[in-house]
Amino acid sequence: xMRRWDLAVDLRAALHLVGSLIKWFSVTFVLPLSYAIFxxxxxxxxxxxxxxxxxxxxxxxxxxxxxxxxxxxEGFLVVSLAWAIVAFVGAMPFVLLGVLPPLDAxxxxxxxxxxxxxxxxxxxxxxxxxxxxxxxxxQWLGGMGIIVLxxxxxxxxxxxxxxxxxxxxxxxxxxxxxPRIRETARLLWGIYVGLTACDVLMLVAIxxxxxxxxxxxxxxxLSTGGFSTRDAGFMTFSGAAxxxxxxxxxxxxxxxxxxxxxxxxxxxxxxLLDTEVRFYGALLLGATLALWIIEGGGLEGLxxxxxxxxxxxxxxxxxxxxxxRWAPAAKIILLVLMFLGGCAGSTAGSIKVIRTWLxxxxxVRETRNVIHPQAVLPIRVSGRVVxxxxxxxxxxFAIVYVTTFALGSVxxxxxxxxxxxxxxxxxxxxxxxxxxxxxxxxxxxxxxMSTYAELPGTSKVLLIVLMWAGRLEIFPVLVLFVHxxxxx
Amino acid sequence: xxxxxxxxxxxxxSIAAALQTDHDVVVIEKDPDRxxxxxxxxxxxxxxxxxxxxxxxxxxxxxxDLAIASTDIDEVNIVACAAAKQLGAKITVARVQDAxxxxxxxxxxxxxDEMVCRExxxxxxxxxxxxxxxxxxxxxxxxxxILMTETVVEENSPLLGLRLRDAAIPNDCNVASIIRxxxxxxxxxxxxxxxxxxxxxxxxxxxxxEFNRRLSLSPAVKxxxxxxxxxxxxxxxxxxxxxxxxxxxxxxxxxxSRWLAENLPNTLLFHGDGTDVELLERxxxxxxxxxxxxxxxxxxxxxxxxxLKRMGVPQVIVRVEDPNFIAIFERxxxxxxxxxxxxxxxxxxxxxxxxxxxxxxxxxxRAEVLEIEVSPTSPLVGKKLAQAQLPPGVLIxxxxxxxxxxxxxxxxxxxxxxxxxxxxTKEAAHQIEKLL
Numbered sequence: 059x060m061r062r063w064d065l066a067v068d069l070r071a072a073l074h075l076v077g078s079l080i081k082w083f084s085v086t087f088v089l090p091l092s093y094a095i096f097x098x099x100x101x102x103x104x105x106x107x108x109x110x111x112x113x114x115x116x117x118x119x120x121x122x123x124x125x126x127x128x129x130x131x132e133g134f135l136v137v138s139l140a141w142a143i144v145a146f147v148g149a150m151p152f153v154l155l156g157v158l159p160p161l162d163a164x165x166x167x168x169x170x171x172x173x174x175x176x177x178x179x180x181x182x183x184x185x186x187x188x189x190x191x192x193x194x195x196x197q198w199l200g201g202m203g204i205i206v207l208x209x210x211x212x213x214x215x216x217x218x219x220x221x222x223x224x225x226x227x228x229x230x231x232x233x234x235x236x237p238r239i240r241e242t243a244r245l246l247w248g249i250y251v252g253l254t255a256c257d258v259l260m261l262v263a264i265x266x267x268x269x270x271x272x273x274x275x276x277x278x279x280l281s282t283g284g285f286s287t288r289d290a291g292f293m294t295f296s297g298a299a300x301x302x303x304x305x306x307x308x309x310x311x312x313x314x315x316x317x318x319x320x321x322x323x324x325x326x327x328x329x330l331l332d333t334e335v336r337f338y339g340a341l342l343l344g345a346t347l348a349l350w351i352i353e354g355g356g357l358e359g360l361x362x363x364x365x366x367x368x369x370x371x372x373x374x375x376x377x378x379x380x381x382x383r384w385a386p387a388a389k390i391i392l393l394v395l396m397f398l399g400g401c402a403g404s405t406a407g408s409i410k411v412i413r414t415w416l417x418x419x420x421x422v423r424e425t426r427n428v429i430h431p432q433a434v435l436p437i438r439v440s441g442r443v444v445x446x447x448x449x450x451x452x453x454x455f456a457i458v459y460v461t462t463f464a465l466g467s468v469x470x471x472x473x474x475x476x477x478x479x480x481x482x483x484x485x486x487x488x489x490x491x492x493x494x495x496x497x498x499x500x501x502x503x504x505x506x507m508s509t510y511a512e513l514p515g516t517s518k519v520l521l522i523v524l525m526w527a528g529r530l531e532i533f534p535v536l537v538l539f540v541h542x543x544x545x546x
Numbered sequence: 547x548x549x550x551x552x553x554x555x556x557x558x559x560s561i562a563a564a565l566q567t568d569h570d571v572v573v574i575e576k577d578p579d580r581x582x583x584x585x586x587x588x589x590x591x592x593x594x595x596x597x598x599x600x601x602x603x604x605x606x607x608x609x610x611d612l613a614i615a616s617t618d619i620d621e622v623n624i625v626a627c628a629a630a631k632q633l634g635a636k637i638t639v640a641r642v643q644d645a646x647x648x649x650x651x652x653x654x655x656x657x658x659d660e661m662v663c664r665e666x667x668x669x670x671x672x673x674x675x676x677x678x679x680x681x682x683x684x685x686x687x688x689x690x691x692i693l694m695t696e697t698v699v700e701e702n703s704p705l706l707g708l709r710l711r712d713a714a715i716p717n718d719c720n721v722a723s724i725i726r727x728x729x730x731x732x733x734x735x736x737x738x739x740x741x742x743x744x745x746x747x748x749x750x751x752x753x754x755x756e757f758n759r760r761l762s763l764s765p766a767v768k769x770x771x772x773x774x775x776x777x778x779x780x781x782x783x784x785x786x787x788x789x790x791x792x793x794x795x796x797x798x799x800x801x802x803s804r805w806l807a808e809n810l811p812n813t814l815l816f817h818g819d820g821t822d823v824e825l826l827e828r829x830x831x832x833x834x835x836x837x838x839x840x841x842x843x844x845x846x847x848x849x850x851x852x853x854l855k856r857m858g859v860p861q862v863i864v865r866v867e868d869p870n871f872i873a874i875f876e877r878x879x880x881x882x883x884x885x886x887x888x889x890x891x892x893x894x895x896x897x898x899x900x901x902x903x904x905x906x907x908x909x910x911x912r913a914e915v916l917e918i919e920v921s922p923t924s925p926l927v928g929k930k931l932a933q934a935q936l937p938p939g940v941l942i943x944x945x946x947x948x949x950x951x952x953x954x955x956x957x958x959x960x961x962x963x964x965x966x967x968x969x970x971t972k973e974a975a976h977q978i979e980k981l982l
Binding site: 178430432433434435438443464 | 797805807808811814815816817818825829852918
């Protein structure tokens with residue numbers, strides 16, 4: 059006999075784990091705190107949320123103490139809840155410093171952790187530098203994933219960690235590189251840290267950036283986040299810095315497990331034989347070329363085309379030019395790129411290249427099956443057969459993603475029109491695509507040189523939910539709204 | 547020779563029958579009824595499990611020159627060989643169904659000296675005759691360096707009526723014999739090629755293929771249809787894939803066809819019935835150059851083969867398990883009927899030949915093709931073939947010296963250690979074996 063409050067989800071175990079995650083998350087405030095002290099800025103706005111997270115997390119962990127391990131079912135709740143709360147805690151410094159009102163602060167923090175890069179701060183150069191560093195740092199943490207970080211570092215998450223990572227990791231496949239999930243998580247973070255360090259050094263040495271700018275931008279480049287410390291974004295920096303950033307954005311959009319296999323084990327050919335990498339490269343080159351032709355060629359034009367194509371497709375969202383003023387054809391290409399994203403297992407958001415490829419192969423296969431009804435045609439990726447259940451899951455994800463996009467666009471358009479703003483369909487659609495895909499800037503009112511600040515509060519709430527769901531690839535969030543998830 | 551055969555199934559029995567006259571044969575079988583069937587042969591039957599030491603001892607495995615394990619269970623065959631080897635059997639031969647064991651065995655030893663794999667031998671035999679329209683039988687010698695085929699000259703052959711010396715036979719190919727009516731002729735340059743002759747060709751695979759194509763006007767094969775995706779069908783598709791072909795395969799079982807599609811990247815899989823006329827027509831499957839039916843049921847193979855033949859497939863090859871059906875199948879219109887059991891039995895019997903590496907009987911045992919290693923004491927060593935006194939009814943078709951293949955002419959000389967591929971009539975076979 060089920061009583062009213064009997065849940066199928068082990069709420070206690072989930073809360074226990076979330077409390078523990080938040081408690082440990084407080085440690086991340088050490089970075090902005092020490093920088094604030096170093097730069098003689100206000101430091102208490104980083105200490106207060108840190109202490110609150112530590113105390114609150116500890117309290118929840120103790121109150122919900124249990125010996126039980128979490129199951130996959132709790133995994134969705136833990137991950138979704140953890141991300142929502144982390145963004146809440148991360149928003150506090152913005153409020154405490156008086157930079158943003160609470161809702162805008164939550165929007166900014168969610169945009170940070172989900173590596174979206176959509177901002178509501180119009181004049182970032184007027185903001186304390188420690189806060190800018192914190193803003194970039196949130197993206198860096200969110201890029202590889204806070205759960206992956208927790209699995210790598212926290213002793214507790216050794217066993218149940220793989221379910222959590224599955225719920226958080228971008229893309230349809232999480233490859234285990236080592237028999238132990240913690241080792242895999244550590245390897246991924248190790249590569250991530252190493253690549254970020256490379257980016258910092260190159261930006262300083264070749265791009266002539268200051269150390270502060272280099273670190274903040276490397277944080278948001280490898281994580282394909284897109285926050286900048288400058289009002290004009292990458293237009294401020296040299297061409298060399300832009301080319302370096304093109305390279306590292308493209309790397310951020312690669313499968314980190316593949317990067318490990320290629321470089322650590324010297325499997326150079328694995329890179330060229332990988333279907334996803336080939337398709338990813340072809341799409342980037344094709345988009346660059348198309349933009350270059352539309353925007354009228356030239357060496358500088360090539361740089362801007364490559365920068366925008368890579369930035370939008372990897373869902374980073376930097377701008378080296380105001381693409382708001384580009385030709386409609388170029389803008390449509392950018393809008394399409396927003397849906398592609400990077401590779402599975404990268405820090406990029408959106409649908410992901412491998413899913414696009416699989417859906418394409420699926421369509422080709424079904425068409426061939428109409429002509430040859432009895433032919434048995436498996437779908438292969440990199441020479442290996444993809445099981446039908448994965449193909450189906452991928453097709454369903456694509457449908458859910460596009461449906462979410464369509465619904466979100468309608469809701470947003472309706473809301474902003476009620477608020478009396480003059481927003482056209484493409485602008486609204488771009489805002490939804492840019493937040494759901496964790497890209498950042500869209501067109502028009504939310505264009506690369508504008509902010510999301512003008513949107514009404516209800517629209518911001520909608521976009522916050524979209525960023526959150528988009529980063530976790532919709533399903534971990536979606537199941538929370540299914541009745542049977544909670545009851546039996 | 548003292549030979550122990552484990553398992554008196556179809557294969558075991560035919561091996562026993564072939565070896566009974568020249569050797570002491572002991573057969574181990576656990577089924578008394580099957581053992582009863584051996585009464586008509588001149589062999590000793592032992593009741594028991596061939597993988598048990600006690601039974602093997604009872605059968606005298608310590609003194610055995612050759613132990614052949616030929617039950618229907620692969621694992622039993624391997625264990626029986628290992629046990630026999632342990633007891634002191636000189637050479638052990640295991641018959642296996644699953645080619646995976648062949649891979650395992652190549653790396654280790656398992657106490658098995660020779661392993662004979664049914665699916666590989668059968669699929670290789672089918673692959674060897676694919677595209678060779680007149681070919682009735684074919685086999686490889688010297689690890690595939692030499693190919694032998696027995697080819698029927700059809701009435702529309704472009705070489706009809708030509709003398710052999712005018713037929714522009716490729717240099718690396720020898721016409722070892724012409725079988726005409728019931729006569730086995732060792733040919734000379736003046737002999738003509740007549741309709742219904744069967745030519746025994748020995749040479750390098752390329753040259754033999756080339757001459758076969760010219761004999762029967764068959765174009766190079768592009769499309770192959772395989773019906774039945776069992777072990778043999780799967781291996782055959784693999785072999786054809788390595789030749790650069792893209793075969794089509796029809797399999798009845800849905801799960802199996804999915805597995806096949808996943809494991810055969812260059813094969814187009816159809817899930818369906820090989821006798822489904824609608825499927826064959828809609829997909830244009832009957833417009834292939836060669837169709838192979840390797841289902842497990844003889845009657846279905848026949849039906850499927852005849853259907854495809856009627857729909858216009860130029861060459862139809864079917865697998866037939868019942869040896870009594872071979873001749874019938876070929877009479878009613880199947881081009882080539884392949885019997886896996888006979889292939890296996892031949893392969894295993896060849897291990898009893900001592901210095902003879904391999905032998906193949908043609909024309910219901912009236913002629914043979916032998917691969918013999920030339921002994922240093924042979925009186926033929928050092929003599930030009932033109933001067934050597936070969937017994938009548940014998941022709942040296944090819945000589946393999948290390949990696950080199952020599953198609954011998956009168957001036958060539960045999961050296962010790964050469965492998966001679968010899969065509970011989972049944973009567974002359976013992977003589978030439980002694981001579982070499």
